Amino acid sequence: MTKLAGSKVLVAGAGVTGRSAAEALLAAGAEVVVTDSSRERLAALETLLEGVELVAGLVQPPAGTSLVVTSPGWQPSSPLLAAASSAGIEVIGEVELAWRMAAELADPPVWLAVTGTNGKTTTVGMLESILLAAGADAVACGNVGLPVVDALLAGRRVLAVELSSFQLHWAPSVRPQAGALLNLAEDHLDWHGGMDAYARAKAGILTGDVAIGWLDDDLVADLLEASPARDQVGFTLHEPQEGQLGVRGGWLVDRAFADDEPLVEVAKIRPAGPPGIADALAATALARAYGVPSEAVREGLEAFEPAAHRAVVVTVDGANVRYVNDSKATNPHAAVASLRAFDSVVWIAGGLLKGASVDDMVRTEAHRLRGAVLIGQDRQVIADALARHAPDVPVRLLDVADDEEPMRTAVLAAQDLAHPGDTVLLAPAAASMDMFRDYAHRGQAFTDAVRLLTGDR
Template sequence: MGFLAGRNVLVAGAGVTGRSAAEALLAAGASVVVTDGSADRLEALEPLLPGVALVPGLVAPPAEAELVVTSPGWRPDSPLLLAAEAAGVEVIGEVELAWRMGLELADAPAWLAVTGTNGKTTTVGMLESVLRAAGIDAVACGNVGLPVVDALLAGHRVLAVELSSFQLHWSPSVRPAAGVLLNLAEDHLDWHGSFEEYAAAKAGVLTGEVAVAGVDDPFVARLLSSSPAAAHVGFTLGAPEEGQLGVVDGNLVDRAFGPDAVLAAVAEVRPGGPPGLADAMAAAALARSQGVPPEAVRQGLRDFRPGAHRAEFVAESDGVRYVNDSKATNPHAAEASLRSHRSVVWVAGGLLKGASVDELVRSEGHRLRGAVLIGADREAIASALARYAPSVPVAVLDDATMEDAVRAARSMARSGDAVVLAPAAASMDMFSDYAHRGKAFADAVVAMVGAGGRS
């Protein structure tokens, strides 16, 4: 890549994203240094990145550095990134790097970008399935796991890009062919500093040619209306107006892209319920913006299978269902999860990241049989329950394992209830990630009720 050849670039972070960025930079002819707070992570990279300098714990860029490519989790107030800014060295993320590299390709792929507080991974999975049903060489990438720079260099024709608020913060010039903002609720306030800053980062996805958003949320609808995109498309769980997608007589209907078209039956969408339908319409809108016909949308949604740890049935015993929704890592996601059940024993807790659970408890407290709280911010959730659902039995477990939590939940549950792990919080206080947490829950359930409890 011409703009990278011969440049001195510092990569901040030695995880999956950092490694992919470093490999792409090397291939483009840059001189690369990688830094990380973990000497072990750097050591693991040594045999994989010959020709790269690996330097632990840098708090300022090397004097010769002309560009810093940061992993998305590095906060803007990290000493290294502050020092780069003070020295006039540009800081970008791996997504921005991929975008700039794509601009130099003669036949660059189309970017279809997805963000929101919840539903991103489901939506990009649906989108990938729909695009492939239409015969398009497409891949889901970004925050879903595959670095965007890897997807770009693999030569795919369409990139279904999941973007976190962190990635959008570090991607100032990305302008997707079409982008969707699914929803917004408090999340990552400890990283962004305020809800306004978080929302501003998310709104970056609406700066391309076609902007799509969930207009049932008035705040999101306002962000869509103020978008600089040439075309604005809304989706709603109600009947759609002209220029929207929505639900009519049990069908998903498109009134935005050409003549009115039925895209799929509500009953064909998995996961079901309002969140799944919203995600399906978002994916459909992005695909339709690229000319995908209605029949491919329907086939792609039929073919799609939700990922693990998202409203995943684990077992049933004595009339009690056990559901793993470990991916509900913030209050907004947990609220949607609880709303899918009539009577719930809620297993929750972890790192709230500055978010409040008050609205969640206010709106869904009536369906709680009980609550079992674990993790660093368990007392904050207990306080909200005491204020807004004081009649709900609560077990606050100190220094507890997931086995302890499942046993406590079982003791509260009655036939017809669902024991739901919907933590409303991040997992890193007790687990390596949400998948580790979900597996611990599923393993504890199976150990308690027996493998015969699975269906």
């Protein structure tokens, strides 16, 4: 990246994306400084990044800094980033850095991008599976785990990019060849400052050549209609009109990139149910925008295996009670989709709501609840909503912050509330970091607790 050669760049954050950004900047010939509040994270980079200056806890950019590359979770109001902006220093994210690096290549890779409140990881995994079935040199990257700069520097030709609202906020120039917006509901409002700002960030995915959106979501449909993209493609769980993808007679059907072509049987899509079908339609639209043939769509979707902690049946015990791990339902919108898959649920929920409202979720899904076990920092918020909208549902409000095995305590309480034929469902509707490392740690804790208590080892 010759434009950065010799310039001084500050990397804010010493995590996975910070390390990758620093490596890319070093390769471009920049003078790199990395800062983080954690001296431990910085120390871990000492042997990995030779030639980088590591400074803990900066609140002002060093003299001579011409650019700041921030990790996605850092808020614009954080002292360091606010100081950089006040000094007229541009602040971007690792995704924007990758986009600018790609722009300097003679033959840049294709970007196929996806965002939404829920379903991003499933969709980008489906897309990668379809692209690989078509023989493309493709990889899933971005918020799914692999930094985009790493995929770029590895020379991959097609990037299936999962983008969070944070990443989109810090990537103002990104214009993917095709971008899909899956759905839109309250999430990360504490970070963005409100729903309007959150929606604006998500709408950035629709600014490339082909904009793809879920027509069954009114907010998404409005943003798709307002998109400046050359082509606008909608997908729906209903029968598609011309220019759309949808479902008819148990098949995914393409009327946008083909003339009413059936692609794959709905029964062969995993995860099953409306959310999985919607994700498959979005992945299909992105792949078709790249020119993938129908055979590869079918092969890719049939071969796809959902990620762990997404609606996984752990076991069915001797009392015919099913235990389901959907720890990846980290906001109310995702929890609603999870709850709707079952008729009678003992619901384990709670954690960090991040400013999201739970009243609509509780009001619409209360009829499914046999009981609720609430844990985590914002458990009382959910308890209050249940008291307002479902006063007859038994609630166990657990203070398990100091419990050595908090999920075991929760599963025991749920087991006590469950009747034969019920589903004990971990669908927290909240983030996990108040009690666990991440949603995967939470889901594994649930799985371990269930197997211990049911004897299914």
